[in-house]
Amino acid sequence: MDLLFIPIILVSVLVVITLIIVWADNFFGTAGERTLLVNNEKEIKVTDSDTVLNLLTKEKIFIPSACGGKATCGFCKVRVTEGGGDVRPTEEPFLDKEQKANNVRLSCQVKVRENIKVEIPKSLLGALEYKAKAIKVEDLTYDTKLVRFKLIEPDTMEFKPGQYAQIKVPGIEIIRAYSIASDPNDPHHIEFIIRLVPGGLATTFVHKALLAGDDIIITGPYGDFFLREESKRxxxxxxxxxxxxxxxxxxxxxxxxxxxxxxxxxxxxxxxxxxxxxxxxxxxxxxxxxxxxxxxxxxxxxxxxxxxxxxxxxxxxxxxxxxxxxxxxxxxxxxxxxxxxxxxxxxxxxxxxxxxxxxxx
Ligand SMILES: Cc1cc2nc3c(=O)[nH]c(=O)nc-3n(C[C@H](O)[C@H](O)[C@H](O)COP(=O)(O)OP(=O)(O)OC[C@H]3O[C@@H](n4cnc5c(N)ncnc54)[C@H](O)[C@@H]3O)c2cc1C
Ligand code: FES
Missing domain, CATH: 3.40.50.80 (Nucleotide-binding domain of ferredoxin-NADP reductase (FNR) module)
Structure with a gap:
C-alpha cells in the first residue's frame, strides 16, 4: 500500500470514532428522565443532557460564570455529592487536591446523565438576573469608560462594596464579569468602569456600540472580595x-x-x-x-x-x-x-x- 494513504486512513478512523462517541453521548445522555437535586431541597426534572450550569440558570439559580461555560474562568464551582461522573480534563486546572476530594466540580462541565445531587453555597443563591438600562456612558480616559445602569426588573440589587456582577453582551450572548464601582447605598443603580481590551468582545461592545438608552441583562451580585466592615485593621x-x-x-x-x-x-x-x-x-x-x-x-x-x-x-x-x-x-x-x-x-x-x-x- 502507498504510504501516502496511511495518514488518510488514520484520520478517517479518528473521524468515525469521534462520530460514534458524539452519537453515544447524545443517545445515552438523553435517555430517560433524571433529577438534579439542589441542596437537598429543590428537585429539577431533566430530560436532555444539558450541563448543571445551564440547568441551574434555567431555574433562575445564577452561578458565577464569567467565561459563559467555556471552562476558562473556574468560577462556576459547585459540590457534586452524587452522580456527575469523573472530573474532565477541562476541569483539572481549576481544582486542587482538596477540592477534588470534596467532589467540587465546574458546573459548566458536568452533564446530567444520571440522577445527580449538587450543593451550592447559600451565598450564591442571592444572585438574580436583572433587566437594566444604560443611562450614562462616559469617557474616563482614552480607553476607560464609566457605564451607569438603572435596574429595571427587579429594580434593586443589594451588594457588598467590592463585589462584581456579570453582563450578557446582546447579540453574541457572551458573559463577562465587572466589579461594581458604585455606591452600595444606591441599590437602584449599578456603575461599572470598563477598560477597552483591543479585540476583546465585551469591551469592544461597551466602547463602540453601547449607548445610553440601551437595555442589557446583568446577573449578580457575586464574589467574596468585599469590605470586611467589622474589621478595625x-x-x-x-x-x-x-x-x-x-x-x-x-x-x-x-x-x-x-x-x-x-x-x-x-x-x-x-x-x-x-x-x-x-x-x-x-x-x-x-x-x-x-x-x-x-x-x-x-x-x-x-x-x-x-x-x-x-x-x-x-x-x-x-x-x-x-x-x-x-x-x-x-x-x-x-x-x-x-x-x-x-x-x-x-x-x-x-x-x-x-x-x-x-x-x-
Ligand atoms: C471578578 C472580575 C471582575 C472584573 N472586573 C472588571 C472591571 O471592573 N473592569 C474591567 O475593565 N474588567 C474587569 N474584569 C475583566 C473582564 O471580565 C473581561 O475579562 C475584560 O473586560 C475583557 O473582556 P473582553 O470580552 O473584551 O475580552 P475577551 O474577548 O475575553 O478577550 C480578548 C483577548 O484579550 C485577552 N484579555 C482579556 N482580558 C484582558 C485584560 N484585562 N487585559 C489584557 N488582555 C486581556 C484575552 O486573553 C483574549 O486574548 C473583571 C474580571 C473578573 C474575573
Ligand atoms: S463558567 Fe467559566 S469555568 Fe465554568
Missing amino acids: DMVCIAGGSGKAPIRSILYRLQDMGMPRKVRYFFGAKAVRDLYYTEEMQAIAKAFPNFEYIPALSHPEDTDDWKGETGLITDVLDRMTGDLSESEAYLCGSPGMIDACIKVLKKHDIKDENVLYDKFG
Whole structure:
C-alpha cells in the first residue's frame, strides 16, 4: 500500500470514532428522565443532557460564570455529592487536591446523565438576573469608560462594596464579569468602569456600540472580595487600571462609616493620561485625614507635568510601606500585578488571611 494513504486512513478512523462517541453521548445522555437535586431541597426534572450550569440558570439559580461555560474562568464551582461522573480534563486546572476530594466540580462541565445531587453555597443563591438600562456612558480616559445602569426588573440589587456582577453582551450572548464601582447605598443603580481590551468582545461592545438608552441583562451580585466592615485593621488598597472600580465602591462605604480606619490607597498607572477620578480621591483625602491616595506612574510621558510618585507600583509600595503584620490589604487588577504586589506585602509581614483580592483575568 502507498504510504501516502496511511495518514488518510488514520484520520478517517479518528473521524468515525469521534462520530460514534458524539452519537453515544447524545443517545445515552438523553435517555430517560433524571433529577438534579439542589441542596437537598429543590428537585429539577431533566430530560436532555444539558450541563448543571445551564440547568441551574434555567431555574433562575445564577452561578458565577464569567467565561459563559467555556471552562476558562473556574468560577462556576459547585459540590457534586452524587452522580456527575469523573472530573474532565477541562476541569483539572481549576481544582486542587482538596477540592477534588470534596467532589467540587465546574458546573459548566458536568452533564446530567444520571440522577445527580449538587450543593451550592447559600451565598450564591442571592444572585438574580436583572433587566437594566444604560443611562450614562462616559469617557474616563482614552480607553476607560464609566457605564451607569438603572435596574429595571427587579429594580434593586443589594451588594457588598467590592463585589462584581456579570453582563450578557446582546447579540453574541457572551458573559463577562465587572466589579461594581458604585455606591452600595444606591441599590437602584449599578456603575461599572470598563477598560477597552483591543479585540476583546465585551469591551469592544461597551466602547463602540453601547449607548445610553440601551437595555442589557446583568446577573449578580457575586464574589467574596468585599469590605470586611467589622474589621478595625489599617487598610492598604492597591489597584491598577479598571481595578479602581471595586475600591471606589468600598470607599463610598468607608466614607459613610466616617473612615474609621487608616486607609492608604496605591493606584498604579502608566502615565498622566491613564489617571482618572483623581479629584474625587483628593476630595476624600481632604475630608478624611485617615485616607491617603498615592497614584504612581510607571512610564510618565515627557509632556507629563508630574510631581507624584514614579516607578512600578510594587517598588512604590515597597518603599512607602512599613510593618503590615496588623493590616488588611485589598487588591484589584491584572493577575500579574496582584501576584507581584502580594509578594511585597508578604515581605512586610502581612498575614495571608488579611489579603483580599479580585484578579481581572
Ligand atoms: C471578578 C472580575 C471582575 C472584573 N472586573 C472588571 C472591571 O471592573 N473592569 C474591567 O475593565 N474588567 C474587569 N474584569 C475583566 C473582564 O471580565 C473581561 O475579562 C475584560 O473586560 C475583557 O473582556 P473582553 O470580552 O473584551 O475580552 P475577551 O474577548 O475575553 O478577550 C480578548 C483577548 O484579550 C485577552 N484579555 C482579556 N482580558 C484582558 C485584560 N484585562 N487585559 C489584557 N488582555 C486581556 C484575552 O486573553 C483574549 O486574548 C473583571 C474580571 C473578573 C474575573
Ligand atoms: S463558567 Fe467559566 S469555568 Fe465554568
